[in-house]
Amino acid sequence: MKLLLMTLIASSALAADLDVVSSGAKSSGMKIKSSGVPTFNFSAKKIPLLKVGEERTLKEDVKPYTPPALPQQGTFKGIQKLPSIPTVDIKSKKLKPDVVQNSKVFVSPQTIAKVPDIKELKEIPDPTYQESKPDLKDIKKFTPDDYKMIEGLIFLQIHGNNDMALPIFSEVFKDKDLKYQAHYYYAEAARKIGLPKEFRNSLYYVAKNSPDKDLRQDAVVELVNNIKILNPYDIKEIEPLVQKNDVDITNSDAYNFYRAKYFLEEGNLGQVEDAVTLIPEKSPYYNDALFISGLYNYRRGKVDQAADQMDQVLKRTTKDQRIHTIAAITRARIYFQKNQFKEAFKSYLEVDKSSPLWLQAMVE
Secondary structure, three states, rough: HHHHHHHHHHHHHHOOOOEEOOOOEOOEOEOOOOOOOOOOOOOOOOOOOOOOOOOOOOEOOOOOOOOOOOOOHHHOOOOOOEEEOOOOOOOOOOOOOOOOOOOOOOOOOOHHHOOOOOOOOOOOOOOOOOOOOOOOOOOOOOOOOHHHHHHHHHHHHHHOHHHHHHHHOOOOOOOOOHHHHHHHHHHHHHHHHHHHHHHHHHHHHHHOOOOOOOHHHHHHHHHHHHHHHHHHHHHHHHHHHHHOOOOOOOHHHHHHHHHHHHHHHHHHHHHHHHHOOOOOOOOOOOHHHHHHHHHHHOOOOOHHHHHHHHHHHHOOOOOOOHHHHOOOOOOHHHHHHHHOOOHHHHHHHOOHHHHHHHHHHOOO
16 A cells, blocks of 8 residues: 555656647547547548547656755764673682571471381382283184174164065074074064064064073063053063063053053952052053052952042043043943942043043943
């Protein structure tokens, strides 16, 4: 920016030093552009003799350059010598140290007596080294079934292609070393595809026959966690496996609900109570468990307690829920059995009209 400003100043000063020698002559019969160039529109048939005029002539007035005067400098007075530090001749003087008066005693017999005794450290013997003698073992070579297992796991766990993994695992069922693992992963692929029967049968096989305790336990855990896709009567086969493999089911709300439902139908009331008590109030299966508990108490002869539990189910649910309809009919039947016909009539009216049980409720 500074350079541009200096250029503009210099060019303006230079323009001021130009003198006009002749003003030139204007063109006649022609148009002048903004750039000062004359133009004329003509046709190819007729070209007139034009007078384009003359440009003006300029002459530069060069003036001699006078440099500015240099600033005046002071006169040189020479180098001034500063006084130096006086030297001391040590040999010619006798230096005597100052005598310290009333010096402080830091060590005394009393302070030495207070120093605790430090027992001598025991001598640490040099460590001994045992010569390393590694046992050489043969490297296990992969068999074709090993490669199939790896291929199936890649499709199952990495690509998520369960349709491809399922037949690959089935090809390893005859391998005596890999068949239980193949059945376990085959069951996982079958569950993801939507084949509950294949899922159940493969895990049954692993849980009952595998020599690997951890693999057996994992198979039972998978059966417990996926009880919703199985038949409630599968509890008959799963429950002994749970007991045999020490599987913790205290936090499996769905499994405990299906346990209670199965044992109620089988008439095993002791197992019903055990299963229902493991379902917490915050569980989504609590209302169903409360209903089953009411049926359990009814079969035990505790009719009033059963009616109270049905009331709790009705209060915790809405009229459009299936469990609400079943609890309303059950409570109405209990009231009817106790000859409380008015209460039974009101309970039947709790049944939703869109429910398939509404006609049955109206008949009763």
